[in-house]
Amino acid sequence: MKMRGDKLTEIINVKEPRGKNKNGESYRVLMVDDSSTVRKLGAQMLRSEMFEICGEAADGYQAFQAYKELKPDVVTMDVNMPVMNGIEALRQILAYDKNAKVVMVTSEGHRDMVLEAVKLGAKGYVVKPFRKDPFCEQLKLAIDS
Amino acid sequence: MDKNLVRAVALSTQTVFQDLINWEMRVDGITVNKGPTNGTAELNAIISFSGSLSGAFVLHCSETLAAAISSEMLGLKCEEGSADAKDAIGELLNMIVGGVKNHYQHQRDPFRISVPTIVTGTDFSVHVKVSSEDEIVSFGFLHVGGDERVGLRLMLVSE
Numbered sequence: 001m002k003m004r005g006d007k008l009t010e011i012i013n014v015k016e017p018r019g020k021n022k023n024g025e026s027y028r029v030l031m032v033d034d035s036s037t038v039r040k041l042g043a044q045m046l047r048s049e050m051f052e053i054c055g056e057a058a059d060g061y062q063a064f065q066a067y068k069e070l071k072p073d074v075v076t077m078d079v080n081m082p083v084m085n086g087i088e089a090l091r092q093i094l095a096y097d098k099n100a101k102v103v104m105v106t107s108e109g110h111r112d113m114v115l116e117a118v119k120l121g122a123k124g125y126v127v128k129p130f131r132k133d134p135f136c137e138q139l140k141l142a143i144d145s
Numbered sequence: 146m147d148k149n150l151v152r153a154v155a156l157s158t159q160t161v162f163q164d165l166i167n168w169e170m171r172v173d174g175i176t177v178n179k180g181p182t183n184g185t186a187e188l189n190a191i192i193s194f195s196g197s198l199s200g201a202f203v204l205h206c207s208e209t210l211a212a213a214i215s216s217e218m219l220g221l222k223c224e225e226g227s228a229d230a231k232d233a234i235g236e237l238l239n240m241i242v243g244g245v246k247n248h249y250q251h252q253r254d255p256f257r258i259s260v261p262t263i264v265t266g267t268d269f270s271v272h273v274k275v276s277s278e279d280e281i282v283s284f285g286f287l288h289v290g291g292d293e294r295v296g297l298r299l300m301l302v303s304e
Contacts, residue, residue, distance in 0.1 A: 035235065036229065037218055037219065037229060080260060107242070107243025111247075
């Protein structure tokens with residue numbers, strides 16, 4: 001083999017971005033959180049893995065309206081929000097589309113609500129403050145489920 | 146006040162700062178307060194909670210520090226008094242209170258927490274119907290390697 005070892009290492013270490021499907025199209029994400037900080041932070045992480053942020057919502061009611069309009073591949077859903085919380089929004093989204101892929105995003109200490117969400121049909125959850133790798137991985141797992 | 150709760154508050158605050166913005170925060174004093182809780186800083190985030198434990202948390206710091214924390218969180222420059230700085234402090238407290246709640250997971254749903262309220266200024270007081278002055282505890286935190294100070298106040302309503 002003529003290729004040099006360092007070149008081979010470089011090729012092997014190149015990771016495919018998790019935000020694209022086999023056809024090279026970005027997965028579309030709807031981010032739901034009443035904190036603009038969390039939405040911005042999450043969007044930075046997801047964009048670096050080539051996910052497309054197709055929409056944002058600051059409460060459960062906005063989330064349900066945005067879901068119907070945007071039909072995202074996956075939703076990141078905060079639990080504790082004003083107007084309508086994430087559990088009720090999840091319930092409404094799943095009633096509208098039983099194949100919806102929703103990942104719950106919550107602070108420590110809301111495990112009871114997360115378990116309720118998983119029983120209802122959420123595809124997974126991440127705990128804030130989250131890190132890029134587990135966050136992106138959880139979304140990819142939800143999309144592939 | 147329950148020592149385990151005091152310990153949980155300190156630990157959760159340190160963990161959130163460390164995980165979120167990689168700041169090591171040293172506990173720089175814990176005091177039991179007397180009288181009403183007066184505003185002590187320019188930016189205050191308030192979260193109330195109710196259940197088998199009830200009361201309120203107030204996180205307070207200068208607007209300059211709030212902007213610095215927000216900038217660290219987002220990796221971009223945030224201005225003093227900006228919506229980003231206010232939102233970041235609210236979210237920081239939300240995570241701290243979530244961490245405290247996590248220490249009570251042996252109890253089913255120990256308490257529910259409100260969304261954060263942000264108050265700017267110093268000329269105000271927060272009143273929670275505490276049963277005794279011992280149920281108001283103030284924590285001071287100091288950024289190790291820096292001079293930034295953050296205060297956190299817990300007001301507990303006993304059953």
